[in-house]
Amino acid sequence: MASVQVFGSPASTEVARVLTCLFEKEVEFQLIRTDTYKGKNRRPDYLKLQPSGESLTYEDGKSTLVDSRAICLHIADNYAEQGNKDLLGRGRLERASIEQWLRTESQIFDPPSSTLVFYLAFAPLQGIERDEEEVQKSKKELEKVLDIYDKRLNEMSFLAGDKFTIADLAHLPNTHRLMTMVPECAAMFEERPNVMKWWETISGRPKWTRVVDLQKEAPAVA
Amino acid sequence: MASVQVFGSPASTEVARVLTCLFEKEVEFQLIRTDTYKGKNRRPDYLKLQPSGESLTYEDGKSTLVDSRAICLHIADNYAEQGNKDLLGRGRLERASIEQWLRTESQIFDPPSSTLVFYLAFAPLQGIERDEEEVQKSKKELEKVLDIYDKRLNEMSFLAGDKFTIADLAHLPNTHRLMTMVPECAAMFEERPNVMKWWETISGRPKWTRVVDLQKEAPAVA
Structure with missing residues (x-):
């Protein structure tokens, strides 16, 4: 089982930022999402949220983080030796x-x-x-x-x-x-x-x- | 919050059957899915499952069901008065x-x-x-x-x-x-x-x- 878990929807700009970073670093992770489907209301739920106010939680056993940029920094540090090694520079x-x-x-x-x-x-x-x-x-x-x-x-x-x-x-x-x-x-x-x-x-x-x-x-x- | 919860991936034929039935009956529900993304392995996880052996759980407070056809019958009965009323016939x-x-x-x-x-x-x-x-x-x-x-x-x-x-x-x-x-x-x-x-x-x-x-x-x- 992947030890990294991301809770949120890829539709969120915050979540999208973290997913991109995880893909760049080739980190195995689980994305856990809950989508609500209304009976007659045809409007996507995510549209009701402020783009920057959407929920995001990152957990990897050691850390629980909710800010997308802090999460990206953490991922780049934590997985320094794999995937894209230039994300945080080389010095x-x-x-x-x-x-x-x-x-x-x-x-x-x-x-x-x-x-x-x-x-x-x-x-x-x-x-x-x-x-x-x-x-x-x-x-x-x-x-x-x-x-x-x-x-x-x-x-x-x-x-x-x-x-x-x-x-x-x-x-x-x-x-x-x-x-x-x-x-x-x-x-x-x-x-x-x-x-x-x-x-x-x-x-x-x-x-x-x-x-x-x-x-x-x-x-x-x- | 929707009282009906479906755990599973729409990629599963079993889950797809249930989702179709929920949409037909215009039932509000939550779809909770966990997708695992591997670092370098580019193969979709769902392909590793037998089409009919994929996991599906349906919960609505009263019932927990795992068979897609039983779930469809239950939905059509439970929400007889809404959405498509012909799904189980009229007599x-x-x-x-x-x-x-x-x-x-x-x-x-x-x-x-x-x-x-x-x-x-x-x-x-x-x-x-x-x-x-x-x-x-x-x-x-x-x-x-x-x-x-x-x-x-x-x-x-x-x-x-x-x-x-x-x-x-x-x-x-x-x-x-x-x-x-x-x-x-x-x-x-x-x-x-x-x-x-x-x-x-x-x-x-x-x-x-x-x-x-x-x-x-x-x-x-x-």
Whole structure:
């Protein structure tokens, strides 16, 4: 039996982040999910959740963790010798840079992108009215972040250097939702050539496309 | 919280039968599944199971059941007043005929079709050698069953009369595997016009295609 257990739905951006990391590190694990199917209500349950507020629990006998980025760091540390060995870099300096860009993702990319995913991808399906002020504010924030990224990615292929790391990985779930469900946000990425080239590279990774396949299921659509 | 809980994978023919019945009856339920993802092993776990030997548990507070047909009967009885009310017929006589055809499915259709699904759909993916004698024997048996069905379906649209019932429903999972994964068996259905018309009708039901969508996920592919 796998000693690593993940409780949650691949539809959650938080869970998707952890699954990608586990696939990259070639860790054996169990995914335990509970989907609720309503009789007549045809709306997916997961749409009722804030993208960033979905439940996630990671257990491996030693640790129980609930924050997706903390979990990714733990997995990369705990399984240092297997799978993708570049996820956390190959030395103290590389690691410092990766952790810094992971904090950047969490602090300045995640808030606006999660808000936009919620209001522009999920809320319309639920009939929730969008908060126009929030949307406009988040769009401006995201544009600024992408400008920083585009400059950075002009100098190197990935955010923390010339290798794909956890810092890039953390961007996959929200960016995927925006690129595939929100044309007006996809345009923001497409307008920035270095960002776009980076996105095409990281979103084509087989470990990630496997997670996309898992998300394609109808989770809790009744 | 849904009081009905189903433990198992939609990939299992047994579980698929129960899910179809729950969708038809518009019953709210929770599906609890555990998928194991191996590090380097790319083989789906479910392929290691005999199609008919997969685990399934149904719980609704009052009952814990493990046989898919018994579960379907229980659901249709327990939720008689909701969803599809024809599944078990509208009277004692209709019900007797439906139960008889359900037994026919279980006793003479299921054994050869399960064997053929195992040896011709799943075994090749696992590198398990086919038992040629078993395969030939099962093919002959299935041909005989389909001859009986073709005659019956010449007289009426569905096995137990002019309505889709549990007796037809029970045939969906194995027939779907044969039709989509085993051309030589699909041909057996296609050669019999009444069987084929029946299959096209029952396999196009939205409640069933929803289960097919759930099966399309990569369950436990690592």
